[in-house]
Amino acid sequence: MGKLASDGFDPQAFLSRVGAGKTILKFEKNQPIFKQGDVADAVFYLQKGSVKLTVLSGQGREAVVGILEPGQFFGEGCLNGHPLRIATTTAMEASVVTSITKQAMIAALHSEPKFSKLFMAYLLTRNSRIEEDLIDQLFNSSEKRLARLLLLLAHFGKEGRPQPILLDVSQETLAEMIGTTRSRVSYFMNKFRKLGLISYNGKIEVHNSLLNAVLREKPEIEREDPSSAV
Structure with a gap:
């Protein structure tokens, strides 16, 4: 049974501190965070810096599909059943990232409404951006x-x-x-x-x-x- 939600829960404090299932990682410029094909078992939150998302096609062509800035999540595909990473993420400058295991992420989403609201707002914003990018490419x-x-x-x-x-x-x-x-x-x-x-x-x-x-x-x-x- 999951723990009861805390009225004093602070999503930003949760994301910026080490805790159960959470690790704070530091990356140098051009250092990969994860690579396409790696096992997908954690969600990441960018605290500081910038991160580039790239995808490599079967023909060996590489494309940049996004640039992330502080306050954004990435790698959340593992929550949707993706066993492997579908993109490579690379730090574009010195960056600080919170790694949250899949289990810890699911537990927080179930038990903390404030955190669930923050994550849902991110997903909706990202979905709108993807739709706009697709229209932009087409027309x-x-x-x-x-x-x-x-x-x-x-x-x-x-x-x-x-x-x-x-x-x-x-x-x-x-x-x-x-x-x-x-x-x-x-x-x-x-x-x-x-x-x-x-x-x-x-x-x-x-x-x-x-x-x-x-x-x-x-x-x-x-x-x-x-x-x-x-």
């Missing part, structure tokens, strides 16, 4: 997909001024995430800069004008290059 050009990705990475909309992209994301990674080549990304980035949609000041800064261009029915970013729908 938008690679140029417009890049513009949307830059806006997402900059968390645009939280402030009314240019927003820097704090993550160190290479053009190759951006290309893998939107399904095009690095040379195309380089071309689009230079084009965005010349149009005043982004700027470089140590970090890439995203301007209001990029959001306006994406929202227009015939965005300015697509007018000069008919071949951008790659």
